[in-house]
Amino acid sequence: KLYNQIQDLRGNIRVYCRVRPFLPGKESASSSVAGVEDRTITIMTAAKHAKDARKSFTFNRVFGPFATQAEVFADMQPLIRSVLDGYNVCIFAYGQTGSGKTFTMSGPKILTEEGLGVNYRALNDLFDMQAQRKDTFCYEISVQMLEIYNEQVRDLLHSGPNKKLEIRNSSHKGIAVPDANIVPVASTSDVVDLMNLGQKNRAVCSTAMNDRSSRSHSCVTVHVQGRDLTSGTVLRGCMHLVDLAGSERVDKSEVVGDRLKEAQHINKSLAALGDVIASLAQKNAHVPYRNSKLTQLLQDSLGGQAKTLMFIHIAPEPDAVGESISTLKFAERVA
Numbered sequence: 001k002l003y004n005q006i007q008d009l010r011g012n013i014r015v016y017c018r019v020r021p022f023l024p025g026k027e028s029a030s031s032s033v034a035g036v037e038d039r040t041i042t043i044m045t046a047a048k049h050a051k052d053a054r055k056s057f058t059f060n061r062v063f064g065p066f067a068t069q070a071e072v073f074a075d076m077q078p079l080i081r082s083v084l085d086g087y088n089v090c091i092f093a094y095g096q097t098g099s100g101k102t103f104t105m106s107g108p109k110i111l112t113e114e115g116l117g118v119n120y121r122a123l124n125d126l127f128d129m130q131a132q133r134k135d136t137f138c139y140e141i142s143v144q145m146l147e148i149y150n151e152q153v154r155d156l157l158h159s160g161p162n163k164k165l166e167i168r169n170s171s172h173k174g175i176a177v178p179d180a181n182i183v184p185v186a187s188t189s190d191v192v193d194l195m196n197l198g199q200k201n202r203a204v205c206s207t208a209m210n211d212r213s214s215r216s217h218s219c220v221t222v223h224v225q226g227r228d229l230t231s232g233t234v235l236r237g238c239m240h241l242v243d244l245a246g247s248e249r250v251d252k253s254e255v256v257g258d259r260l261k262e263a264q265h266i267n268k269s270l271a272a273l274g275d276v277i278a279s280l281a282q283k284n285a286h287v288p289y290r291n292s293k294l295t296q297l298l299q300d301s302l303g304g305q306a307k308t309l310m311f312i313h314i315a316p317e318p319d320a321v322g323e324s325i326s327t328l329k330f331a332e333r334v335a
């Protein structure tokens, strides 16, 4: 509660940054990241390490390559718990393909206990809180998993045909995707089963050469309804955990056909997301939610009392520096 009051004073948009380590066997003597502090990252803007080639960016929190999944989660925990108090929360993982977005949100490809990402830890934490508060609150927790690919919304928890779904806006339910499955969860194993189903459905659409996961947005939505057992008051909150499509600029001269269309949809929707968050940060009267499916879908959870965490990811390889700088500039604009 105190945390929420502090947050409200500071504004509801926070930006975190994480630098991933070099990949095993690909360690390099030089990194494009010259320094990482608690709140500041310093980047080499040019290949030659001249002093004036350094630029620093300051955010709410910066994690270096040695930060563990548990440490990263610990910083996000108060935000995540606020969903139990009826807040809407959006957490976005942003960055170029290979920068560590999926690692942060889900974990490494071969999942271990310590490797568990935010999605799993968040739900586990909500289950713990549910148990702790069981004498005073009755919580119901359920999950949806959607994918946005080429500006089309699809259900990752579908069992039948994978139809294109509509986003609807109703006065009593707000923004919703009524035709997507919504699955009640009560335990870690329920969540693991769901995540596996979602990943399997996502994989069906890709081939080895054509990894669709980096070119679509995936959104795990956790709906929480809590009833105060003494007063009977019901609070509803929801949390969107979004693993965004890779932010890298695709050279338009090199891609054609389907790849060009995909790239255009990604650019458009990431730009729309940046525009929405930037206009919220600047407290503009008009917020351009309608410019992409992503911002339409999340409209109820962006702005107002809702809390947003933009979590950007940086790859340390020197040849990634151009993309790293555009990621840092994106974040600077929304902070």
Ligand code: ADP
Pocket (backbone or CB within 6 Å): 019, 020, 021, 023, 065, 095, 096, 097, 098, 099, 100, 101, 102, 103, 104, 107, 108, 109, 214, 313
């Ligand atoms: P993205 O989702 O942004 O394309 P991934 O999360 O798939 O990137 O990360 C690319 C590779 O780097 C994967 O093999 C992943 O396991 C590894 N990786 C990413 N972040 C970390 C980290 N913080 N620590 C260790 N390995 C990481």
Ligand code: MG
Pocket (backbone or CB within 6 Å): 101, 102, 103, 213, 214, 243
């Ligand atoms: Mg990924």
